[in-house]
Amino acid sequence: MKHFLDELNPVQRAAAQATEGPVMIIAGAGSGKTRVLTYRIAHIMERGTDAFNILALTFTNKAAREMKDRIAKIVGTNEAKNLWMGTFHSVFAKILRFEAAKLGYPSNFTIYDTDDSKSQIKEILKQFNLDEKVYKPSLVLNRISDAKNKLISAQQYIGNSVFQTEDRQSQKPLMGQIYEAYQKEILRQVQWILMIFYTIPIFYCEIFQICF
Ligand SMILES: Nc1ncnc2c1ncn2[C@@H]1O[C@H](COP(=O)(O)OP(=O)(O)OP(=O)(O)O)[C@@H](O)[C@H]1O
Ligand SMILES: [Mg+2]
Numbered sequence: 001m002k003h004f005l006d007e008l009n010p011v012q013r014a015a016a017q018a019t020e021g022p023v024m025i026i027a028g029a030g031s032g033k034t035r036v037l038t039y040r041i042a043h044i045m046e047r048g049t050d051a052f053n054i055l056a057l058t059f060t061n062k063a064a065r066e067m068k069d070r071i072a073k074i075v076g077t078n079e080a081k082n083l084w085m086g087t088f089h090s091v092f093a094k095i096l097r098f099e100a101a102k103l104g105y106p107s108n109f110t111i112y113d114t115d116d117s118k119s120q121i122k123e124i125l126k127q128f129n130l131d132e133k134v135y136k137p138s139l140v141l142n143r144i145s146d147a148k149n150k151l152i153s154a155q156q157y158i159g160n161s162v163f164q165t166e167d168r169q170s171q172k173p174l175m176g177q178i179y180e181a182y183q184k185e186i187l188r189q190v191q192w193i194l195m196i197f198y199t200i201p202i203f204y205c206e207i208f209q210i211c212f
Contacts, residue, residue, distance in 0.1 A: 004074050008032075008039055016040040019047070038067050041083070042074040051082035061087055112186075117141055124181045128174060135172055144179050154180035 005013055012032055015025050016039040027033050037056070045051055058064040064086045072080035084091055093111065100107045112120070121137040147157050157163050158176035167175040 004039060004042060008035065012036045012039070016043050019044055034063075034067060034070070038070040039074070041067075042071050045071075045075050045079060051079055052084070055084040055091065057088050057091060058085070059087065061090065064090075114141075120182060120185060121178070124178055124185065127181070128178065130174060130178075135174075135178065140172075140175065140178055143175055144182060147179060154183045 005016060008016055009032070012035065015023060015036045019040070025033055025036055041054060041056060044054060056064070056067065058067065068080055068083060068085050071083065084095075086094070096109070097107050100109055118137045118141065121135075121140050122132065125132055125135055125137070125140075147154075147163075152160065152163075154176065157179050163176065164173070167173050
């Protein structure tokens with residue numbers, strides 16, 4: 001029986017078999033890149049790696065489905081179903097559901113989108129009697145996201161003299177308190193602002209111990 005790698009041309013095959021270290025493939029539209037990726041994953045699985053240990057990120061859900069289907073055709077549906085394959089957002093949201101408890105969150109957290117987050121900030125501004133024109137919600141959210149990106153908690157933010165000075169200079173001295181109220185509110189509602197782009201560094205740091 002013909003081996004599946006025989007269905008690749010020589011350069012595709014070389015790429016599929018290069019399993020040690022990073023490999024970058026640059027090729028034109030419709031020239032067989034996805035085929036290389038799928039066969040490479042099938043090849044890695046054939047050599048004994050558990051599907052559960054393979055992570056494949058795609059830009060769209062459609063691309064992920066297509067790749068999974070193609071891999072299933074080679075290695076079987078049962079084998080392919082455990083692959084971590086999907087978009088950046090869907091895969092990480094799934095991992096977070098499994099691992100949420102490690103961060104002190106329940107696994108049934110809700111993912112806030114930007115509008116949800118903005119409404120929450122507006123609510124807090126009202127409670128604090130602050131002017132939305134000064135504390136622009138999008139700006140406040142950016143500031144909070146920046147802090148989260150740097151793994152700075154609300155308490156650390158409030159205790160940080162650099163942030164305090166910056167916020168006083170920009171006429172927004174209560175930024176830290178807003179951050180604190182925002183975080184409290186999120187936890188109170190048992191919801192989690194994921195805004196996954198902003199939270200990924202925290203996630204890596206907490207779960208994989210890779211901090212940046
Ligand atoms: N070596 C090959 N032999 C036969 N068919 C091939 C080979 N490589 C790719 N194909 C076929 O060519 C078509 C395009 O391949 P593929 O989808 O992998 O390309 P791609 O570079 O990912 O395309 P796109 O730019 O659209 O993402 C598919 O039908 C695929 O099965
Ligand atoms: Mg493709």
